[in-house]
Amino acid sequence: MHRRDALVLGATGALAMTIGEAVARTPDDLTGKVRHVVNLYAAAWNAADMDAMAALYTGDVHWVNIVGMHWRGKTAVDRAHRVFFEIMFKGVPLRLEEIESVTPLPGGAVVAVVRWSVGAFRTPVGEQVPPSRDRMTLILVPDGDRLRIAHGANVQIDEMAQRSDPISPARE
């Protein structure tokens, strides 16, 4: 359906429109629904409110965190987050920088890439991580008139490596 969107938009005369620009024109209600979930996620994080965070997940959510742990199912994803908030993330500020893309999937699901700014924290093995940024892939599935998180995959941005990005600027 995404290619169809691009065609429709192209037919309006915006022939040079890139995928990124087309995504930016995804209907407001879809982007709005993604923004709603993302704002709730940030609010839950910043309040260290794990009940509110868990309420955003589907029952079979999977999560891959920035060091490559893979948690399967709401019970595991919730438990892991509770442990890590207790020992690592409580009080660490999370701020939305940008919803970089919102791409519809068949059946009403959406994949979004969201860029976060994260405050400094100390890992369980004692390593101090300075303030950093993450690019988080979220798969969101419809549940009534809202979206729930069916999958998260979070990549910490290596700021030095960004200078070697072959696609410049990052937006294609």
Next chain:
Amino acid sequence: MHRRDALVLGATGALAMTIGEAVARTPDDLTGKVRHVVNLYAAAWNAADMDAMAALYTGDVHWVNIVGMHWRGKTAVDRAHRVFFEIMFKGVPLRLEEIESVTPLPGGAVVAVVRWSVGAFRTPVGEQVPPSRDRMTLILVPDGDRLRIAHGANVQIDEMAQRSDPISPARE
């Protein structure tokens, strides 16, 4: 649809079945289709055959790589991979360790988490990366009777951090 699967499976008497076990019982044809794409991906990587790799993508594929670069659309994802194979990945072996999960999404799409073993390579800024493992989230969408890659998000596994995984063993 996943919860429905779990219910169906539960009704067979396997009441203690976990999400992970349910996923392992995803119908063979779906897992088989994922495995087919993953095997083609590995073959394309190991042959440094960028045409074969690009043939696996949808037109509006997005990709987030292990250092957090975000490429949008097939043209950008393909171009970036060509550059990085030329200067970094050509000849670096990629081996599938495991398709860790296959989770159906509405509309016939699938999200899979795949664990790879990657040979040593040298980054564009001259950093030597020893052999490593990645956990790659792939969103696959139906195109006729096959699946195409609509999104990839790749996280390098921090092996030391895995010892601090609150979910033990990793499989819930």
